[in-house]
Amino acid sequence: MSIKNKIKTFFTMDDEYEYEYIEEEVTSTQPNQIRQTSSNVIDLKSVKASATKMVLYEPRTFDEAQQIADNIVSKRAVVINLQRVNHQDAKRIIDFLSGTIYAVNGVIQRIGAQTFLCAPDNMDITGSISETLEEDFNKGW
Incomplete structure (x- = not known):
């Protein structure tokens, strides 16, 4: 083997190594999942699962x-x-x-005389309730 071939084999990669190609089969973890293509199709089960919930509280002590x-x-x-x-x-x-x-970057709004709405950052709150309507209601309208 000449010096030229030795240098060439030293700096280039010969086919000394064997490569093994493994094809993995892609499987879905959810059996009823509908694959979304380029169309605007949305699985209604996923929409219902991602819907946010609202909780009503009427605390009696600070412990709640x-x-x-x-x-x-x-x-x-x-x-x-x-x-x-x-x-x-x-x-x-x-x-x-x-x-x-404040810690969750949410919003707190007064919606009544002693009623408040606390919403986390994933909910948008629009509009406001006027204080004058509350005063008119208390006067007997």
């Missing part, structure tokens, strides 16, 4: 604030009616939930 916060962290909107809580506990609950809302 942790359960409400757990729902917010789990990406569920929560409507809280504070009519059955004394004023000091209601303020503590709103302060606690405000911190939770």
Whole structure:
């Protein structure tokens, strides 16, 4: 073997190695999954599973604030009616939930005299409820 061939085999890759090609079969993990092609077809089961939930709470003590916060962290909107809580506990609950809302980049809105909506960042809240309507209702309209 000449020096030229030795240098060529040193710097280039000869077919000394054997390559084994393995074809893997692609299987779906979900048996009822509909494959989406270029058309705009959506599986309704997946839409229902991804729908967000709303939870209603009417706490009686401050101790229930942790359960409400757990729902917010789990990406569920929560409507809280504070009519059955004394004023000091209601303020503590709103302060606690405000911190939770801040942590998840959510929104808290007053929707009634003692009713609040806490929504995580995956929900968009549009519109507002006017305070004057609440005053007119309290006057007897």
